[in-house]
Amino acid sequence: MLTDEDAYAVLRSRDGRFDGRFFVAVVTTGIFCRPSCPAALPKRENVRFYPSSAAALEAGFRACKRCRPDTAPGSPEWNVRADVAGRAMRLIADGLVDREGVAGLASRLGYSERQLHRQLTADLGAGPQALARAQRAATARTLLETTDLPASEIAFAAGFSSIRQFNDTVRKVYGTTPTALRGAPSARRPPGALRLRLTYRPPLDLPALFSYLAARAIPGLEEATAHCYRRSLTLPHGLGLVTLRPAGTYVSCELHLADLRDLAAAVRRCRHLLDLDADPRDIADHLTRDPLLAAVVARTPGRRVPGHVDAAEMAIRAILNEETPAGRSLLVHLVRTYGTLLPHPPFHAAGVTHAFPRMEALASSDGPAPVTALARALTAGTLHLGPEADRDQVERELLTLPGLDAEAVARIRMRAFGDPDVFLPSDPAVREGLHRLGLTAGDARRWRPWRSYAMQHLSAPLTHTP
Known part of the structure; x- marks a missing residue:
């Protein structure tokens, strides 16, 4: 949290970068807002600041109908x-x-x-x-x-x-x-079909994210272009299908859910997939302190670190090396052989037919031994890859399993657990970017704690236009 005086200065400037970082409550109206709310500036003595919307609610304030603070991006x-x-x-x-x-x-x-x-x-x-x-x-x-x-x-x-x-x-x-x-009645929508707006802090280079995902897409499980990404989801209460598209100042998210209780989980996973809660300007401010990296960061604003919707699936993809055509071929085989066929209806996507195999199915499969070993560890409860997992502990446990080297585990840390400070100097695109700038892997120490983002800038093609 900022000091109250600094927070009030942010409120005066209506700086949208701080939306979701803290919330502003006005005692004379009983309403709390995001810092960028266009309402009249309240007097300093009438303002209270809270680190979360829940804290403002617990203090007896209600959400502003104008700025909708409950829809602000999450805190970076x-x-x-x-x-x-x-x-x-x-x-x-x-x-x-x-x-x-x-x-x-x-x-x-x-x-x-x-x-x-x-x-x-x-x-x-x-x-x-x-x-x-x-x-x-x-x-x-x-x-x-x-709905x-x-x-x-x-x-x-x-x-x-x-x-x-x-x-x-x-x-x-x-x-x-x-x-x-x-409000007013809307046009009838099919059960389970939801159209949401996912907010973010600009800038956001969404085509770069979609292109990254498209290069690694597994047919049957997902499909992507530079302007759209669609995939199946395995959620706590059932299956889902999501389609994500650019839509001006937000990301359009269309969800088909077998069980509406999975809405919150689906939204969280989509936000993590596209790294929508990051603050790219804070990250850029840090990275551009290095004069050799500054020009690259300026040329590719809004780069995000691609996440993933399922840590266990990401671990399997790392074991089989989704970065290579051979690895993706093995993943296609696993999806077609052991994946869950999506019901049709309510899911209507010709290119997405299966959900990723459940770990129970892979644990008893005759698939590659490292995949089976990981699946058995997950189903037995000796390994945990949920949101509660500690990154460092997971890394130690993963390195004891066959088929996972340090680079594969680093990719899991970066994409499945959102670690912002991973660096992969052996990645061909990163190695080329370092060479182009006359840098070495040792220079990356200067970019902590945002080395994962530095890699995204380094690997951007010279002709890239966000």
Whole structure:
């Protein structure tokens, strides 16, 4: 958190870079906003600052209807932090509290409920239940605005345990009823079809992200061009299909879900896939301190680190080396042989026919031995690759398995766990970029903690136009 005086200076400037980093509440109106809200500037003595929307809600404020602070990009702080608060936030965003309660969240992280509540309250101004409640409210709002489902179905799909809890939370957060929040009737939409807007901090080089994913796409599982990416999802309650496209100041996200309770988990995974919660200007400010790298960063603004929607799948792809045609051929074979066939309807995508094989299927398969070994470790519970996993511990455990060398594990850290400080000097595109600038791998030390992003700039082609 900034100091209150610095935060008020940000509020005066309406700097959108700070949306999601902190929230501004006005005691005279009882409303909280994002820092870039265009409403009249409140007096300093009437303003309170909170590190999360949940903290503002717990303090008795309701969300601004004008700037919609609940739709702000996530804090880029979680791109760096891998401590218990960071891992807890990822699990809450994935809907774990709705599925397993606070006790399940604490167990995943190896803490008592009291310890976890104290840690999150200190860092975020709210405990796990309040953080989950704020997310349920945002999910309910999305469903109210994008579907014609009855409010009773939306309540349970969003994770509420009762209709009364749903109604009370919507009134508290938005100052209105679910019916009023829904507004005028919309055109009838097929069940499970959702169209969302994923926000981000500009600039964003989305064609570069899609091109990266297209070069590694596994037919049947995903398809991509420089302007669209589509793939299947395996979610906690069922399967899903997502299509992502550029749409001006946001990313268009079309979701087909077998179970609407998976909405929060699907959105979190899509945001991680495209690294939408990063702050590219902060990263660029750091990297351009190196005069040799500054011109490259200026030529390719908005580069993000491609993430992944499933850590276990990413680990399999790293074992088989998705970077090579031979590795992708093996992955195609696994998907066609052991993958889950998507139902048709409700999924209507000719190029995407399967979901990635479940680890249980691969554990008992006659596939490559390293793949089987990893799948068995995951199904036996001796290895954990969920959002709660500690990056360093996972690295140590993965290196004990056959078929995984240091480079493969580094790719898993970068893409599956969002580690912003991975560097792969042996990558051909990175090696070429270093040579072009007259740099060595040792020079990368100057770019910490953003070496993963430096690699994206180094590997950009000379003719690249964002």
